[in-house]
Amino acid sequence: MTKTVSFLESSFDQLVETIADQLKPDEHFTLSLNSEQSQFTRFNHAKVRQTGSVNDGSLSLTLMRDQRSSDHQFPFTGDLEIDRPRAKTALEALRKDVSQLPVNPYLVLPSGNATSQEIYTGQLLTIDEVVPTLLPVVADLDFTGLYAAGLMIRAYADSVGQKHWFATESFSLDYSLFTPDGQAVKGTFAGDRWDQSAYATKIQTSRQQLDRLSQPPKSISRGSYRTYLAPAAIAELVYMLSWGGVSESSFQQGGSCLGAMRRGEKKLSPKFTLRENFRHGLVPRFNELGEVAPLDLSIVEEGELVNMLISSQTAKEYKLVANGADQGETLRSPEIAPGELSSEQILATLGTGLYLSNLHYLNWSDRPTGRITGMTRYACFWVEEGEIVAPIENLRFDDSFYQFWGENLAALTNFQEFIPDVGTYENRNLGGTWVPGMIVNDFTYTL
Template identity: 45%
Template sequence: MENYFNQISQYILSKKQTEEEVTVTLSGEKTQFVRFNKSKVRQSTDVNQLNLSIAIQKDEKEYSFDFSITGILDNDQSKVDDIYETCRSRMLDMAKATFFVPFKNNGSSSVSNIGELIEITELTNILCDETAHVDLAGILTSGISYRGNINSLGQSHWFESASFCVDYSLYSAKEKAVKGSYGGSTFELGAFKAILDESIRNLKHMEKDNKVLTPGKYRCYLAPAAINEILDTFCWGGTSQGALKQGSSPLLPYENEGKRLSPHFTLNEDFSLGLTSQFNEDGEVFTKKLPIFKNGQLENLLVSSRTAKEYGYKSNAAGAEESLRSPVIETGDLCREDILKQLGTGLYISNLHYLNWSDQKQGRITGMTRFACFWVENGEIIAPIKDLRFDDTIYQFWGENLEQITDFAETELDNHTYSERTLGGTQCPGMLVKDFNFTL
C-alpha cells in the first residue's frame, strides 16, 4: 500500500503548478468487523476503504478535498484529474486564509507494525465456541490500517498497523454485566481464555442483589477503564490552547481562579505507546513525549500551527483539534493488593458510561457508573450497586480529593470505529478518590 500511495501522490504532485503547494494524505483500512449477541454472530462486515485528501495552497488560499479511491492507479488518476480541476476552479473566488500556515517539509518517516493476523472466520468460530456457555455481546475487529502524508516540499510519512481487538461484555440471567477486552497483533487462545475466565469469575460477584445507594459523596476506587473514560472527556477541549483563548476550556478556573490539580497527577502525551502515528494530519511530527500536567502543575497545552499563528504561540505540532492522541497518566504507589484495604468503605467503580461536560467552563463532568461496580465495606466487596450518576469537577477528583494512584496502568486501545478504525490509545492507572459526588 505504501508503494501505491507513493505512486498516486507523485501523480498528484506532477499536476501542481509553480505557484501551488500540495499535501496529499491517505487514510485506509482493510478491516473485518464481526458483531456478537448471545455468543453468536449477529452481523459481519468486511470493509476495504481508501480515502485520499488533496490540500492545495495558492496565493495564501487553502482548500482541501477528501475522496474515496479504488486503489487502482488508472481509475484513480482520472478521478484525481477531475478533483484537482474542481479545487482550482473553486479556489478562484475564495478569500485568503485568515491565519495562513504555509506547508513545509516536516521530514520523513515510515513505520510498519504488521503482524500475522488469524483468519477472520477461524477466529470467529473460536470465539463462539469458547463463549458458548455464557451470554456474550460485543465486537471482533481485525485488520490493517494505513496513514500516509506526502507534500510538494519533500515531506513523506507512512504508518501502517495490523491488529485485532475483541471488545465484549458478559451478562448474567439477572442482566448483570462485566466488561472485558483482548487485543494485540497475535491471538493466543490461552491468553484470551484467561481474560474470559476472569470476566466469568467477576460476573459471579454480580449475582448478589444490588445495593441501592442514595446520592451523596462517596469514597471511590476508579479502575483504569473508568479513568480512561474521564480522560477521554477531558481531552475534549481540556488540552487545547485554542479552547483556552476562546473561552471554552475546562482549564479557565486553573488559569483565572488559581484552582489546581493534585500533586499526584501527571499527564503526558507519550507516543512511545506506539499505537498511532507521531505525525498529524499536516505531517507535522510531535515530540516523542510532552508533559501536559506534572505533579498537578500545567506544563504544556497542545498548540496547532493554526492556533500558534492566530495567538502568537509556538506550535508543538498538535493536530487541528488540539486533543491528546496518545495520553499516559503516570502511575503512583498504590499496589493492586491494597486497593480494597485503602478504599475501606466505599465504591469500587470498574467502568463509567456516557460522560459529558456538564459545565465545561468550570471543569465539571457528569456520567454514569456501568458494568461491575461494587459496594465495599472495611475492605471487602459486599454487593454490586444500582447504577449511579456522578457530577463532579476535575479540580475535586483530580485535585484535592485525589488520594492515591495505582502502581500499575492499563493500556486501552482506542476502539472507536466511526467512519474508520481510530488509531491510538491511552494508558491509565486506577485512582483512589474521596468525596466523589453522586447526584442521582
C-alpha cells in the first residue's frame, strides 16, 4: 500500500502545480480527488456469483472568478502524461463556463493554510483468501452478500496552498441469510482488520435469528408497543437527521426538524447525546474548501441542542461562524453515546413488546414535528416476558424522535456497533455510524 499511496500522492501534487501554473491572477481553484483500488466479490446461495477488482479515480476541478464558479470532473489515472492534458482542457472549459454564469453573492473562496496527511493501513484478506475464509462458515446456509475491500483515497488542494491527503484500507460485508420460504436476516460486518473469530460470532448470531424466523409469523395490531431497536435500526433513524435536520441552512429556511429544540420549545431525553466524532479516523475531516472540522463536535448533549452544522456558505449568508461542515451540512461521522443496558439484559428489560433488527424505506411524515415513518424489516420479533415468541409480519411505524429520543426513551445499551455505509453506486462509500441499541416505550405502529 505504501508505494501505491506515495506514487498517487506525488502525481496529485504535480497535477496541482500544473493547474496553479496555468492560473490567472483573478482566479481561484479547488481540486478534489476520489480514488479507490477495491476488490468486490458477490455471493449467492453461498457460492461466488461474481468477483473482480476496480482501480478507479476521479478529479473534480472548481474554478472561481468574479463571484462565479463552475466545476468539471475528469478521470485520474496517476499517469501525468494523461492527466495533465485533461486538467488543462478542463481549466479552459471552465473559463468559458464561468464567464456565462450569474454572480453568486454567497460564494466562498478558499482561504487559510490548513494541511493534513492521514494514512491508515489495514490488515485485509488477500484476493485469494476471501472465498476460503468467508464461505466455510456459511456453507450450509442460503447466504447472499457483497464483500468489498481495499484502498480508498480522498484528497484536496487549492489555489491558496491548502492540501489534505486521506488514505485508508477497509472492508465491508453486507449479507443476508434466507429461510426456505424467503424470510431473511440481514447483517453487516466491517472494519480495517479482518477478525475471523468476530466474523464467526456475527454469523452465529444471524443463525440464531434465522432459526427463530422458521416459526409462523405473528400478526400485530396497530398501536403503541414497548420496542427494542437494534443498532442497525438506529443508524437508519440517525441518517434522517442529515435530511433537513442538523443543517443550519435548513433551520434558517424554516425546514429543520430540530427547529423546536433550537427555539427552546422542546428537549430530548438526558440519556441522548449525538455528536460528530472524527476520532475513529473513518472519514476525512476536511470538506470541499479544505476546512477541517473539529475532532469532536456535540450536536445534542444530554438532550440539549448545542450545535448545528454550519458551512462557510451558510455562515456568509446568515452572518454566522462556520464549524467545518460540508456544503450539504450533513453528518459525516455520527455517533450516539451508549447507555448502561448490557446485551444480556435486553430481552428481560424489554419484557413484552417488539424487537426490531432493521428498518427501511424511511421518510419524514411531518418534518417540523420530527415525525418519521418507515417499515420494519428483516428478523423482527414479538417478545413476551423476556422471551422471543415469534417473528412478526411487516409493520409501518410513524413516530416522532421527540418521543422515542425524548420522554419515551427507556434505555440505551452499554455497547455501540459500527454500522458501515455500504454504498457502492459510483464508488465505495466511506464511514458509517456508531450507535447503541435502545428500548423505547410506546413506539407507534400505524399498519
